[in-house]
Amino acid sequence: MGQYEHITEIERELELELVLSPERSVPVAALLAYRTADPYAVHLTFHIDSVRPIRWSFARDILIDGVFRPSGHGDVRVWPVRAEAGGGPASRSLMLALTSPDGDALLQAPADPVAAWLERTLRVVPPGSEGERLGLDDDLSQLLA
Numbered sequence: 001m002g003q004y005e006h007i008t009e010i011e012r013e014l015e016l017e018l019v020l021s022p023e024r025s026v027p028v029a030a031l032l033a034y035r036t037a038d039p040y041a042v043h044l045t046f047h048i049d050s051v052r053p054i055r056w057s058f059a060r061d062i063l064i065d066g067v068f069r070p071s072g073h074g075d076v077r078v079w080p081v082r083a084e085a086g087g088g089p090a091s092r093s094l095m096l097a098l099t100s101p102d103g104d105a106l107l108q109a110p111a112d113p114v115a116a117w118l119e120r121t122l123r124v125v126p127p128g129s130e131g132e133r134l135g136l137d138d139d140l141s142q143l144l145a
Contacts, residue, residue: 008035008036008037009033009034009035009036010033010034010117010120010121010124011031011032011033011034012031012032012033012113012114012116012117013029013030013031014030014031014032014109014110014113014114015027015028015029015030015110016028016029016030016046016096016107016108016109017107017108017109018048018105018106018107019095019106019107019108025108028046028047028048028107029046029047030044030045030046030107030109031044031045031046032044032114032117033045034060034117034120034121034124036124036125038057039060039125039129039130039131040059040060040061040130041057041058041059041060042057042058042059042060042063042121043055043056043057044056044057044058044096046107048105054105056076056098058072058075058076059072059076060118060121061127062076062077062078063078063094063114063118064118064122064127065078066078066079066080066094066096067080067094067111067114067115067118068080074099075098075099075100076096076097076098076099077096077097078094078095078096078097079094079095080092080093080094080095080111081093081094081095081108091110091111092110092111092112093108093109093110093111094108094109094110094111094114095107095108095109096108096109
């Protein structure tokens with residue numbers, strides 16, 4: 001774990017766009033969070049005309065893969081898109097489609113800040129080392145001792 005051993009949570013505030021139609025979207029303040037105590041998941045919190053914030057937790061791997069190619073299925077899907085900005089350079093975004101019994105949301109996130117935040121999570125808990133954070137091997141050894 002080394003120099004990042006003390007880090008337990010990595011957060012990033014950002015503005016998402018709630019896509020209402022191909023021509024219309026509204027800005028939504030959001031918070032991305034990663035906790036080393038829950039190393040397989042990422043957490044997204046945002047408000048959409050609600051008293052309580054909307055919270056989603058899903059596999060970090062879905063978001064990592066979604067930066068490069070369509071990822072996820074069912075309740076959470078993520079995919080990259082490029083958008084031309086008035087003849088200027090293309091901007092990279094991520095689309096997040098969230099589905100629940102309470103409703104659906106299509107969100108657009110700026111790809112670069114999300115990718116930078118993901119890189120920080122990967123430095124703290126590299127892929128494949130998540131199980132070490134849970135201490136399951138230690139618990140199993142004690143149980144079998």
